[in-house]
Amino acid sequence: MRAKVHEPIDFGHALRDALVTGVLTLLVLGPVTNLVLDGYAITAELLRGPLIVNGIGLALVVALGRFVVAVGVQTPAGRDLLTRFGQKGAHGVTVETAADNDWHRVLRPLVIGGALSLLLLVLSRFGLMDVQRAAALVLIVLFVVLGQGLGSLRRRGQSSPWRILVPLLFVAGLVLPLLFNAWGLFPKTWIGNLILALIYVLLGLGLNIVVGLAGLLDLGFVAFYAVGAYFLALGAQYFGIGFWTALLCAPILAACCGAVLGFPVLRMHGDYLAIVTLGFGEIIRLILNNWLEVTGGPNGAPAPGPSLFGLEFGRVARGEGNTPFHEFFGLEYSADYKFLFIYLVLFVVVAAMIRFITRLRAMPMGRAWEALREDEIACRSLGINHVVVKLTAFMMGAMTGGIAGVFFATYQGFVNPTSFNFFESVLILAIVVLGGMGSTLGVIIAALVLTLLPEVLRDFADYRVLLFGALMVLMMIWRPRGLIRPKRPAFAPKGA
Amino acid sequence: MTAPLLEVRGVDTYYGPVQALRQVSLHVDRGEIVTLIGANGAGKTTLLMTVFGSPRATVGEVYYRGEDITRVPTHQIATRGIAQVPEGRHIFPAMTVEENIVMGTIPIGQAHLDADRQAMFELFPRLKERRNQRAGTLSGGEQQMLAIARALMGRPELILLDEPSLGLAPLIVKRIFEVLKEVAQSGKTIFLVEQNANHALRLADRGYVMVNGEIRLEGSGAELLSNPEVREAYLGGH
Ligand SMILES: Nc1ncnc2c1ncn2[C@@H]1O[C@H](COP(=O)(O)OP(=O)(O)O)[C@@H](O)[C@H]1O
Ligand SMILES: [Mg+2]
Numbered sequence: 249m250r251a252k253v254h255e256p257i258d259f260g261h262a263l264r265d266a267l268v269t270g271v272l273t274l275l276v277l278g279p280v281t282n283l284v285l286d287g288y289a290i291t292a293e294l295l296r297g298p299l300i301v302n303g304i305g306l307a308l309v310v311a312l313g314r315f316v317v318a319v320g321v322q323t324p325a326g327r328d329l330l331t332r333f334g335q336k337g338a339h340g341v342t343v344e345t346a347a348d349n350d351w352h353r354v355l356r357p358l359v360i361g362g363a364l365s366l367l368l369l370v371l372s373r374f375g376l377m378d379v380q381r382a383a384a385l386v387l388i389v390l391f392v393v394l395g396q397g398l399g400s401l402r403r404r405g406q407s408s409p410w411r412i413l414v415p416l417l418f419v420a421g422l423v424l425p426l427l428f429n430a431w432g433l434f435p436k437t438w439i440g441n442l443i444l445a446l447i448y449v450l451l452g453l454g455l456n457i458v459v460g461l462a463g464l465l466d467l468g469f470v471a472f473y474a475v476g477a478y479f480l481a482l483g484a485q486y487f488g489i490g491f492w493t494a495l496l497c498a499p500i501l502a503a504c505c506g507a508v509l510g511f512p513v514l515r516m517h518g519d520y521l522a523i524v525t526l527g528f529g530e531i532i533r534l535i536l537n538n539w540l541e542v543t544g545g546p547n548g549a550p551a552p553g554p555s556l557f558g559l560e561f562g563r564v565a566r567g568e569g570n571t572p573f574h575e576f577f578g579l580e581y582s583a584d585y586k587f588l589f590i591y592l593v594l595f596v597v598v599a600a601m602i603r604f605i606t607r608l609r610a611m612p613m614g615r616a617w618e619a620l621r622e623d624e625i626a627c628r629s630l631g632i633n634h635v636v637v638k639l640t641a642f643m644m645g646a647m648t649g650g651i652a653g654v655f656f657a658t659y660q661g662f663v664n665p666t667s668f669n670f671f672e673s674v675l676i677l678a679i680v681v682l683g684g685m686g687s688t689l690g691v692i693i694a695a696l697v698l699t700l701l702p703e704v705l706r707d708f709a710d711y712r713v714l715l716f717g718a719l720m721v722l723m724m725i726w727r728p729r730g731l732i733r734p735k736r737p738a739f740a741p742k743g744a
Numbered sequence: 745m746t747a748p749l750l751e752v753r754g755v756d757t758y759y760g761p762v763q764a765l766r767q768v769s770l771h772v773d774r775g776e777i778v779t780l781i782g783a784n785g786a787g788k789t790t791l792l793m794t795v796f797g798s799p800r801a802t803v804g805e806v807y808y809r810g811e812d813i814t815r816v817p818t819h820q821i822a823t824r825g826i827a828q829v830p831e832g833r834h835i836f837p838a839m840t841v842e843e844n845i846v847m848g849t850i851p852i853g854q855a856h857l858d859a860d861r862q863a864m865f866e867l868f869p870r871l872k873e874r875r876n877q878r879a880g881t882l883s884g885g886e887q888q889m890l891a892i893a894r895a896l897m898g899r900p901e902l903i904l905l906d907e908p909s910l911g912l913a914p915l916i917v918k919r920i921f922e923v924l925k926e927v928a929q930s931g932k933t934i935f936l937v938e939q940n941a942n943h944a945l946r947l948a949d950r951g952y953v954m955v956n957g958e959i960r961l962e963g964s965g966a967e968l969l970s971n972p973e974v975r976e977a978y979l980g981g982h
Contacts, residue, residue: 326964612850619836619847626834628798631822631851 261296262318270311278303278595352398354409361393381704383433384442388696389593390421392448395692398602421595429588439587443659445699446594452679452691454648459677460686460734461614462641463524463621468509468529469676472502472646474668476653478536478543480537481551481663491554494654495597502650503643505532510642514635529673548664551657553586587659594655601648605688608644617641618686629662682723684730693731747810749774749902749933750795750826755804757787757794764790766957769806772902773936777928779936779944779965781953781978788937789831791954792904796821808902822851827900831892831907831937837880839872839927844879844890848897856899864893869924885916892923902933909940921947941978945969953978 260274281303284291320326365386372382394417403500425442428434451473458466479501480494489497509528513521536543543549552651553560608614616637620627627634657663679698683690701719748771757765764787772778782788794801795808797818805814813821822828827848835844845864849857865872868889874882879890888908895903905924909917921943928934938944945951945965953961953974959970968974 407891615843615847616850618839622836623834625830626836628818628823629796629834630828630894631849633817633819633820675857 257322259319262315262322266311266315267463269314269592269725270307270330273310274303274307277306280691281306284615291655297608311500354413355398357393357396358413361389364389365643378436380433380438381429383436385704387424387434387442388445388700390417390424392689392693392696393417394421394599395602396689398599399606399688401603401606409439413522417526418599421599425588425591425595429584434588436584436587439584439591440659441700442656443587443594445696446591446598446674447655447659448679448695448699448715449692450594450601450648450652450655451676452683453598453605453647453688454652455676456645456680456683456686456688456691457605457617458641458645458649459680460684460691461621462617462638463611464513464638464641465518465525466642466645467522467526467670467677468532469525469645469649470668470670470672471509471529471532472505472649473653473656473672474536474665475502475646476650477506477657477663477667478549478653479553479650480541480654480657481549484552485549489671490552491654492659494658498526498650499647500656503647505650506642506644506646507639509646510639514638526670526673529668529670533665533668533670536668544664546664546666548662549661550662552590552657553661556589586655590655590659597655601651602692603690613640636708678720682720682730684727684732684734686734687730690732690734746774747807749809750770750935751934752791753805753807755791755794755801755806757790757801758800759790759799764957765794765801768954768957769804770952770959770960770962772933774901774933775928775931776950777924777934777936777948779938779951780954781938781941781944781951781974783977784939786954787957788954789906789973790957792828792831792906792935792937795826795904822898824898825899825901826904827851827895827898828904829888829891829895829900829906829908831910833884833887835879835882835887835890835894837878839879840876841879841882841890842875842892845871845897848894851898851900860887860897860899864896867896867926868893883913885919888912888916888920889923892920892927896901896927896932900932902935903927905934905936907937907939909938909943917943939978941974942969945974 282293284293367378368382368385368389371377372379394414397414397417401408401414403409425434425439429439436539451469454472455466455469458464458469476494476498479498480491483489483494483497507526513524516524537546539545605614609618616627616632617640619630619632620634620637624634627637654665660667675698679694680691680697683692683694750772752768752770755765755768756763756939765915768787768791770778770780780788786812789798793799795806795813797813797816805812808821808824808826808942811824813824816824836847839847842861845861846854846857849860865875870886871890871893874886879887882890890905892905908920908924912920914979918938924934924936925947936944936948945968948965951963951968952959953968961971961974963971969979
């Protein structure tokens with residue numbers, strides 16, 4: 249509902265708000281910027297330094313900003329914006345209906361995605377944006393639209409425009425990076441950034457099962473990521489396994505670790521669960537750090553790159569009788585090939601994972617996760633085995649984390665424990681919370697934003713962490729329940 | 745005679761050191777409506793939960809269709825044809841009405857889903873109107889109907905209801921009891937726990953009265969309704 253009556257703008261109120269914020273800023277920042285510690289004496293220098301880093305200057309700027317915002321939100325346009333973004337009361341899940349797969353609904357993400365890509369092209373054409381960055385962003389937009397499509401695709405036999413679009417987008421997602429790279433638009437650094445971004449999408453999807461769907465707060469998710477990564481590194485070192493073997497086995501091992509963690513915490517809820525999982529994450533990291541003889545401790549361990557039907561991506565083949573990829577195809581050696589290959593495999597795996605999780609959510613197991621989150625007593629009387637349900641949530645999440653770990657290790661070519669500290673868990677949790685707990689699309693977008701924003705904002709150098717924080721705070725004010733409202737695929741798709 | 749559908753024999757149940765049930769014995773025959781009345785804290789909910797094995801009986805046995813289910817895991821009990829409508833309804837608030845109903849098929853799978861869902865919407869037209877609404881936004885009475893519908897979706901032979909009239913307006917309570925009568929007429933066996941003794945005893949074939957974790961009285965619904973002790977304690981002396 250929109251307010252139809254135009255209320256007069258209350259300038260007095262805005263002024264009061266501005267004054268209060270200004271004074272608060274002065275109180276908080278004034279002592280930091282304007283008091284000079286000289287030996288044991290403290291002197292107040294009111295006009296120290298350039299105005300913008302001066303407490304008084306900052307207070308003025310903040311007060312002015314607050315005034316503009318306070319007046320702005322009272323204008324009709326401002327009010328409209330607030331109602332659009334400030335859906336604080338609107339929570340919970342919506343369920344997909346048949347209308348969601350109509351052409352016009354499907355067209356929306358397509359049109360938005362297309363428009364964004366076009367905008368990026370135009371911007372880069374006129375030199376307003378670095379071409380390589382624009383190309384990478386186009387690939388990201390493509391991926392988000394594909395993610396939306398994969399999440400909306402219904403069962404076999406049900407017609408939906410996505411049925412045609414998803415394969416097209418998928419092929420485009422595989423071909424475009426190759427073309428871009430051939431045209432010099434997709435250099436190694438950007439491939440690397442996109443690989444990392446997709447790794448975080450995987451991690452976010454995995455944790456989303458545990459936290460978003462099953463409602464089990466897990467602060468040690470990074471442990472499974474570490475298990476996957478170290479499985480490749482140590483497996484190669486001791487047993488000579490390669491990337492593909494690791495990609496198949498690491499999820500199983502990680503899932504077992506998930507079960508090991510799951511059993512003792514079955515009876516726990518909320519805070520207690522969070523603390524135990526946090527401890528689990530730290531234990532894994534400490535083992536990796538301190539078991540010098542096996543893991544290499546803080547020095548880490550090398551991890552092998554991927555191979556394509558036995559062809560390696562190094563400059564010279566390491567295995568006996570092997571040919572490197574570039575020699576086999578008669579190409580010039582380039583380190584890009586390895587990263588492009590990892591990117592493409594990862595792209596396929598993430599797409600498959602999105603599809604898998606969407607299907608799972610429409611099945612009794614996925615439903616049971618959400619049911620258990622909502623009401624344990626009801627689940628018990630319905631005959632849901634809460635042990636199995638919780639364990640599968642942990643295991644599925646861990647499995648996804650393990651896969652991400654394998655990609656991380658092969659991409660880095662090296663693993664060490666500092667990559668798996670607590671802040672990594674926090675970042676993954678931030679992705680899930682920011683994306684909207686339980687929303688697959690939200691998690692995809694949040695993962696891309698949180699991992700790529702620092703790269704995109706590289707021009708702002710020192711201020712990017714600050715900007716990053718400010719964006720997070722703004723997000724939480726506008727959308728306290730995350731970017732995207734979770735949407736459940738319809739259960740029991742047969743008629744009625 | 746055939747064995748009763750549900751039989752509780754000499755059950756003691758504890759919460760840690762606290763004994764909640766003392767030597768409780770009762771039985772429910774096929775096709776009966778049996779009610780258990782008692783004041784707050786008498787142990788009625790505990791008895792229903794003991795049938796579901798959570799908490800478990802320390803002493804005594806629970807038989808269903810002649811099988812000892814005292815030690816059967818909780819999640820397997822629902823698949824044997826017992827449904828429970830828990831105290832306080834416990835619907836899934838963030839799921840829609842229809843999703844809640846579909847969740848009820850968990851014990852038996854979705855073979856009869858379409859027909860049963862149709863039947864539920866006929867039994868509760870209100871739920872059909874609100875099928876796409878989030879269950880958490882329903883009124884208390886509607887939530888209770890939803891909880892009953894969800895329980896019926898598992899095609900149980902025996903339904904355990906824990907205070908379905910709790911916190912509902914008299915008119916809605918009347919409607920709920922009418923529905924229970926219909927459900928009973930369709931061949932289900934009902935074991936109804938209530939504080940609302942008047943309604944419950946009028947509906948029931950037989951009843952038990954529980955005081956402090958013990959069965960104090962038993963008899964037909966009419967007998968208990970006219971029993972001075974029951975009238976004094978549960979019917980406000982009228
Ligand atoms: N989870 C529990 N832990 C400890 N004591 C409990 C628990 N649940 C119920 N009780 C106790 O058991 C007794 C019976 O409770 P309950 O079965 O809920 O009674 P009713 O359903 O008849 O109101 C009460 O004295 C209550 O305090
Ligand atoms: Mg009770």
